[in-house]
Amino acid sequence: MDEIVIIRDVLEANNNVAHENKTIKDERNILMVNIIGSPGTGKTSFILRAIENLKVPCAVIEGDVTSDIDARKMAERNIPVVQINTGGSCHLNAGSVNRALKSLSFDNGIVFIENVGNLICPSGFELGEDFKLALANVTEGDDKPYKYPLLFTKAKAVVLNKIDMLPYFEFDKKFFYDGIRALNQEVPFFEVSARTGEGFGEFAKWLEEKYYKFRQSK
């Protein structure tokens, strides 16, 4: 019996395509944001509200297991959108985003990727995005950073949605934010309600700054 030491990242095939995606989107002046959150956390309504508030042109890559309900909501508002149906897979991978990017006729702006509703699997797969945004919400409880640490470790922004529901739920903000800070000392926090629109002004301003910095850096 011979042991051969071969150290290889198991996800390297995905990461190689993610790298290609990054090149493609950089060439097209696109800032790409990967939105990750549980089913029902409000990813679609968050994106719609964010786009309403942003002065930068936006497009969406919609990841879903089977339906195109979310993509139709975007198209109704004339937002450029490409649908990816994962056919049962619990996350988007770099390959599916590669095809979506190539069929999306959109340059010079922000592309939101709405990942499949899931807190675990999407966090493990690089898509070539500029950053991951963790979308939590008041109704799902304050323990998410402790249960799903990888997402909060990797996120470059954490948004707490459904903030208007705070009076009706026992959500311990300190416990929630302490958990995130232990995992990620730099990440900014935003509190919003996609229902009322609260908090989106501040978020949009922050994202616009990110976009302009990205454009200047090139």
Place this chain on the structure above:
Amino acid sequence: MHELSVTQSLVDMVIEEAQKRNLKKVTKVTVVIGELTGLESESIKFYFDVLSENTVAEGAELVFKIVKAQFKCRQCGNIFERTNFTFNCPVCGATGVLVDKGKEFYMESIEVE
């Protein structure tokens, strides 16, 4: 749930490495998994057995080295592993900060006949 696709990548990788070296049979594969990845070794093992059928890796033993996430106490500097629902230091109770450990996921070695 995503263990299926990552295990496919792992099996592909083992086959590729075996082909490169003209190996006929891989008997053991060692994989390092960080706790934070959320990957479940039982599921990977299950899929590995199915996906490696009729390949050089069929019947290979899959060995996992699990890397725990570690936190460093902001107050006393103690390095500790988390317990459920707290990232606080078990010694002094102050909050901890994640040390860059626990996100690993890579193949480390194979054993061949």
